[in-house]
Amino acid sequence: MNAPLDTTQRDALRSELLKRREALLGTLALHQDGASRVQHARDLLLQDGDDGPQRDADREVDLAFTDHERHELAEIGAALKRLDDDDYGMCADCGSEIPLARLKVQPQALRCVACESSQESRRGGVPHALM
Numbered sequence: 457m458n459a460p461l462d463t464t465q466r467d468a469l470r471s472e473l474l475k476r477r478e479a480l481l482g483t484l485a486l487h488q489d490g491a492s493r494v495q496h497a498r499d500l501l502l503q504d505g506d507d508g509p510q511r512d513a514d515r516e517v518d519l520a521f522t523d524h525e526r527h528e529l530a531e532i533g534a535a536l537k538r539l540d541d542d543d544y545g546m547c548a549d550c551g552s553e554i555p556l557a558r559l560k561v562q563p564q565a566l567r568c569v570a571c572e573s574s575q576e577s578r579r580g581g582v583p584h585a586l587m
């Protein structure tokens with residue numbers, strides 16, 4: 457089977473992935489630093505405070521964001537490992553080539569646009585009968 461991408465294209469996607477990983481790692485470090493400071497401030501506030509619920513909400517948002525970044529980081533790591541395999545750039549669901557334009561925007565993409573959107577609607581709880 458022909459690899460859908462040539463070496464130059466793979467190299468470009470690899471450097472894009474590495475760049476994103478660097479940026480994410482930087483953000484992640486900032487967040488973790490921030491989160492421990494938020495936690496500390498919250499502990500102080502809770503000692504005499506009654507704005508606990510609001511603080512909890514802020515913290516939830518902060519944690520969710522970090523989880524999202526961790527998830528993306530894992531996807532990027534997996535994409536970097538897949539990059540030299542023939543199935544990189546092939547849709548994990550239907551096996552068709554993921555267009556290079558899409559890979560440039562989202563080099564860690566596992567699926568073509570059609571499969572990704574049906575995956576997302578599945579996550580969103582669309583009944584299987586509609587698929």
Ligand SMILES: [Zn+2]
Binds near residue numbers: 550
């Ligand atoms: Zn597909």
